[in-house]
Amino acid sequence: MMASAPAPNPRLGREAVVRAVGALLRWLKHHPSPAPEPIYLLVTLKTAPVRRFEHHLSLPLSPFPSIFLVADRLPDDLPDDIETLPSSALRSLPAVARRGLVLVDSRLKIPGSGKGAKGRGRVVPVDLADPAWAESAREAARRVELRVEAGTCRAVRVGHAAMAPAELVENVVAAVEAAAACVPRKWRNVRALHLKAPESIALPLYAAPGTGGNDDPKDAKREGATAVEQRRVKRRRNE
Structure with missing residues (x-):
């Protein structure tokens, strides 16, 4: 056969x-x-x-034009390719997320996380205490x-x-x-x-x-x- x-x-x-x-x-x-x-x-x-x-x-x-970090306390070695935003930016996450990938310090509460997070763009929590957080963020952006x-x-x-x-x-x-x-x-x-x-x-x-x-x-x-x-x-x- x-x-x-x-x-x-x-x-x-x-x-x-x-x-x-x-x-x-x-x-x-x-x-x-x-x-x-x-x-x-x-x-x-x-x-x-x-x-x-x-x-x-x-x-x-990365398909995003920018990578933003929302945090109250910024790391000492902030990379040049990551822009910063104040924690108040969390109140307008949908608008911010349309402009790029948004990283949020894991110590901050992300509004609408969980089931209500749909439609908010790419929002990724990061642990700034991790020495490799920036590289992990770049991988997430890709x-x-x-x-x-x-x-x-x-x-x-x-x-x-x-x-x-x-x-x-x-x-x-x-x-x-x-x-x-x-x-x-x-x-x-x-x-x-x-x-x-x-x-x-x-x-x-x-x-x-x-x-x-x-x-x-x-x-x-x-x-x-x-x-x-x-x-x-x-x-x-x-x-």
Whole structure:
């Protein structure tokens, strides 16, 4: 009996990423904002997972333009790449978290922690007594979450408008490979991949053979807008 052929394992062409990144950064340059806009990888599956799915993807570079530390007592050896905020900033965490990754001294109480923390962006408690806290913070800044709760399209933050094109390309490629490796049935379940900023159209990166995902930009825009809008609505509810 002849063994069945292995399932095809498609790979995203790097040229497609370079084109999409270049086009999106040019669009963002002509539509500036007070803070660098986030950039998302949209992962559209053929079939939604039966159970809730969460996975952390590790990127080469932080997709956040800034790393903030909220503390009453600052460490003596504060790194140059970490900005400081007063503890009063905890009262406006949603607005602060949109600007970057927020580190909070573990001695301070984070408002709305636990079940109510959804929609507050990336807020990470840190132990400033640990000599390696800064490196741990940088590692946290490079991790993003891929979560599928319902539906088939989810947004993963992979960069921001102030990144260099080559940096964003590296992050997108790494995120695609990591996402395709961890979703149920891996590449066989990936229907389409797009790149998007909050107000831009969704730029196609990949479409599974036979799906026609790259041929209908209106569908791509609707899919991308749905995933990113879910994030924006959650943020507004917590302001």
